[in-house]
Amino acid sequence: MKKIIAILLCLTFLLSGCSLFSSNGSAATLKSAKVLVAEPLNSLDPYSVVAIDRQYLHPIYERLVDFNDQLKIQPQLAYTFGKVDEITWQFKIRSNVKFHDGTDLTLDHIKQTFDTIQKTRSPHLVDLIENIKRIETNAPETVTFKLNEPDPEFFRKLTQVPIISTTNLAALAEAPNGTGPYQFVSKTSNQVNYKAFAKHWNNPPLIPNISYQSVFDKDARFETAKSSTDVVAVLPFSVDLSEQLADSNFTLRSQPDLTVSFFIWNPANSFWSSAQNRQKLLQVWPYEQMEELTSGQGTPAAQFVSSGVLGYNPSIVPQLKNFEERKALTTELGLNGQLIRFAVPPTLSLFGLDLEHELNALGLNAEAYLVEQDQIFDSYMVEDVQLLFLGWRSDLGTGTNFLNTIFKSLKYNVSQYHNSEVDKLLANLNTTYEEQARLTILQELMSIISFKDPYGIPLFYGRFPYITRNGYKVPVRLDSIVLVEAISK
Structure with a gap:
């Protein structure tokens, strides 16, 4: 009788919509997902020099071009791009892109992004763009970069430059406003919460809500993962805990x-x-x-x-x-x-x-x-x-x-x-x-x-060892960035 009651309670719980999973045909889809990391957020400044901050900020901001999981260049805000000559690079910008506050992305936003880096001398980025002589936005949907010297790595350098909506970096540090698949919701001392951006140019991601939670102690981080139903990845993971994975619902993975x-x-x-x-x-x-x-x-x-x-x-x-x-x-x-x-x-x-x-x-x-x-x-x-x-x-x-x-x-x-x-x-x-x-x-x-x-x-x-929940695909780029928008069951 107790078993029957337990089953009925479980069914009631699922039907009430309180579960972390929702039914989508025959497949279960996560309603929320959490990634556990070791270090807390340092700053929401999009040009922060701290490596862990780029993990937290990556879902919010986009770039003209970005890396895929194998660090190959792929289009992002620019739908096509190429080299005109050795010092001229041209990008065609998508026309249906909005910032999270509803503002349309314009060519001026792109130009002001690079101008802001130059003016603020952002230590993480200024060396990457110092070869830019000028930026032209005269043609429709087109941004043209004129360089001082030839640079075959110019595309790769642009993967590090998030496009911003305002020159006021202090404002962005309080309320990030990007064009990415997730928008900022809130933060605490050890957690940052996001929700899917409904008007994203590439359609909103499948998981409505994601969060990053920092747990510094390696043992506590693993215990938190095992006791939580919405944790899909833990990174990094201490290999000395590998023997305990047998009793968990996680698989150890490792990459350079x-x-x-x-x-x-x-x-x-x-x-x-x-x-x-x-x-x-x-x-x-x-x-x-x-x-x-x-x-x-x-x-x-x-x-x-x-x-x-x-x-x-x-x-x-x-x-x-x-x-x-x-x-x-x-x-x-x-x-x-x-x-x-x-x-x-x-x-x-x-x-x-x-x-x-x-x-x-x-x-x-x-x-x-x-x-x-x-x-x-x-x-x-x-x-x-x-x-x-x-x-x-x-x-x-x-x-x-x-x-x-x-x-x-x-x-x-x-x-x-x-x-x-x-x-x-x-x-x-x-x-x-x-x-x-x-x-x-x-x-x-x-x-x-x-x-x-x-x-x-x-x-x-x-x-870079990490663990992912069994039954879920959690893409992690070779530079250790979790591609949360591509998490799937």
Whole structure:
């Protein structure tokens, strides 16, 4: 009898419309969905420099073009686009786009967006658009960008620029107003709520209401997911909790997070200024220990961009050997007792000490040197620091930005690396537009700087583990942005 009553109560609950699910023919559709993240929202400013804020803001704002889940360029507010000549790019803008307050999108909004970035010197974006000479909006539905110099990566840079409705960024920080598939509803200290935008140009998304909730503690985040019926994804997820997934309704997933951590050499050291000696160290480097040294959060790296990034060369793989092979090779190559003092930030002190132990076990004379993150470039002032820890995240999905930043910037090329073949290939890369040709150049560059004339020692690729509720498709882009508008059952 109790079972019958329970079933009747359940049916009454469902029919009353109080359920998180509604009937749509034979398929169940979510009425609301929640994504659990670790970090709370910092600011609703559309030009916030904090990475987690871009996760929260992505459903609200749109761009002229954007990435799909594999970081390939696709139309968004511009329905078609192309290069007129090497310094002229043209975009045809959709005519049926509205902001969340009901205002029609105009060409003036697009122009004022870029003008605002230039005037406010938004630190996250100004470097991406500084090559724009002027913007023309003379032709119907057409925005034309005139650049100062050719830029094959211009499309990719535009994926980072949300189009805004007003120059008053302070107002947008309180009440975001974009053209995206979801509009802002409310926020608390640990949650941001959205509702589907009924007048979206591409039709409103299937799920009427979504929210992001931040739960910093990894265990509490997982427990919250298990006890909630509307949580569809948890990111990131701590892999040390994987054994508990068997009793949950979630599946573990993992993808590259576009980051690579590496060491670069101090050019002041005469021994390591030799490419041959740098190659020797790469041959004995304990790549097979990188996953253990990072507690499973990284995988061994052999180049300076990760898979999923344009320029990744699948032929460059870590040279995996067992301990005895590496120890014998250390002696054979004359590296026994060779001093290797490497600088790492205090947050990686455990990694540094463990790596020091591994290298010393091979017969090297290794010493970890802790340097505060904001002083790490200054560690080159320490004469006997041979290696400096750095990291790079390829937010634009290409190795081009890394290469130009590292090798053409006086600020970042602290190792004073110079290779005439690299310079020539970079010059070709910056005037080549066809993507397959660019890939070929980038892969050749990776081959040179990763082994032929090593720029440094790639250490590990970052991984982004997350879980999704069984039975639901939750697309997560390679840059870790959840495409909430595409969540489906």
